[in-house]
Amino acid sequence: DAKTTQPPSMDCAEGRAANLPCNHSTISGNEYVYWYRQIHSQGPQYIIHGLKNNETNEMASLIITEDRKSSTLILPHATLRDTAVYYCIATFRGSNYKLTFGKGTLLTVNP
Amino acid sequence: GAVVSQHPSRVICKSGTSVKIECRSLDFQATTMFWYRQFPKQSLMLMATSNEGSKATYEQGVEKDKFLINHASLTLSTLTVTSAHPEDSSFYICSAGLSTDTQYFGPGTRLTVL
Numbered sequence: 001d002a003k004t005t006q007p008p009s010m011d012c013a014e015g016r017a018a019n020l021p022c023n024h025s026t027i028s029g030n031e032y033v034y035w036y037r038q039i040h041s042q043g044p045q046y047i048i049h050g051l052k053n054n055e056t057n058e059m060a061s062l063i064i065t066e067d068r069k070s071s072t073l074i075l076p077h078a079t080l081r082d083t084a085v086y087y088c089i090a091t092f093r094g095s096n097y098k099l100t101f102g103k104g105t106l107l108t109v110n111p
Numbered sequence: 112g113a114v115v116s117q118h119p120s121r122v123i124c125k126s127g128t129s130v131k132i133e134c135r136s137l138d139f140q141a142t143t144m145f146w147y148r149q150f151p152k153q154s155l156m157l158m159a160t161s162n163e164g165s166k167a168t169y170e171q172g173v174e175k176d177k178f179l180i181n182h183a184s185l186t187l188s189t190l191t192v193t194s195a196h197p198e199d200s201s202f203y204i205c206s207a208g209l210s211t212d213t214q215y216f217g218p219g220t221r222l223t224v225l
Contacts, residue, residue: 042219
């Protein structure tokens with residue numbers, strides 16, 4: 001799996017958009033970008049994934065640069081419950097592929 | 112959909128005893144389940160990959176005789192920590208794959224060994 005780099009922490013005001021960056025400059029052509037988050041003392045929660053096109057679901061949007069060397073996860077209207085560690089993982093698609101978790105970004109949403 | 116449960120959520124045991132943790136996919140079948148361990152203030156570390164009907168594949172450094180994994184059905188995998196010691200105290204999390212897209216995680220089991 002390609003290595004990913006994320007800032008260790010970020011802050012966001014409640015109600016504002018949270019933009020979480022991720023660098024994956026060594027990503028291969030058929031590796032996907034997955035995002036998970038982990039709220040304190042809970043199991044990780046799947047958010048979104050994509051290959052090269054931008055993706056959107058009910059939780060977030062994923063913007064992948066044209067060269068695929070970086071991406072941004074966007075939470076459009078952050079709430080206090082979005083405070084969590086967010087993990088960006090580059091891996092091959094498939095439920096049988098193991099996920100390698102880095103240190104992630106601790107997003108703190110402030111009132 | 113895509114709900115994964117774990118039981119128990121918390122367990123406290125004495126040193127030297129064995130503890131079994133169950134991981135179930137409640138509304139889907141999973142041929143592959145994964146077991147992770149997370150120490151305080153650290154990230155998740157994959158321990159092993161569990162395939163239904165076959166032996167688990169362990170990551171380097173994980174003792175297979177200490178962490179016994181059984182994946183007897185498409186909805187159940189178990190992790191048994193044998194002869195637990197205080198250093199085995201950790202947060203154990205399982206995940207299960209849904210179709211070909213992604214994995215879903217259980218809520219985790221907090222193990223404390225006294």
